[in-house]
Amino acid sequence: MIYKLLPSTEWDAARERGRFTGSAVDREDGYLHFSAADQVVETARRHFGGATGLTLLTVDPARLGAALRWEASRGGALFPHLYGDLPVDAVVAAEDLPVDRPAADAVAALLP
Template structure:
């Protein structure tokens, strides 16, 4: 599975439209940033510390087709990048993160 951390308001918009077009950073970079299970906690720590009102999406990579590419990024690691919108049908779970727990800890707890 792959993961996407985003503001809950963006997820609500995606549900209404049937697809996620990504954050401003995603759109600027030309792809939707995703993380593998072993990357998402560090992504939360680096990019979402102090943020609230977030949702963690669990995405089935088999539902993304050829638009999904693994590319070198942070520290030379390969990260999943989606070149195109993320269909809501590819999301197998969406968990709102508690506001009283640091984001990285909440993500780690959800992943078990």
């Protein structure tokens, strides 16, 4: 599985449309940013520290096809990038993060 952190309001809008077209940083970079299980806590710490109203998506990469690419990013590690919209039917779980915990701690508690 791969993971996506995003504002809950963006996930709500994506469910209505049937697809997620990306947050501002995704659109700026030209692809949707995802993390592997061993990367998502650090992603939460670096990019979502202090943020509230977040949702963690668990996505089945097998449902994304050739638009999903693993590319070097932070520290040379390979990260999953999706060159296209995320169909909501590729999301196997969506968990709202509690607002009373740092995002990284909340994400760590949700991982298998």
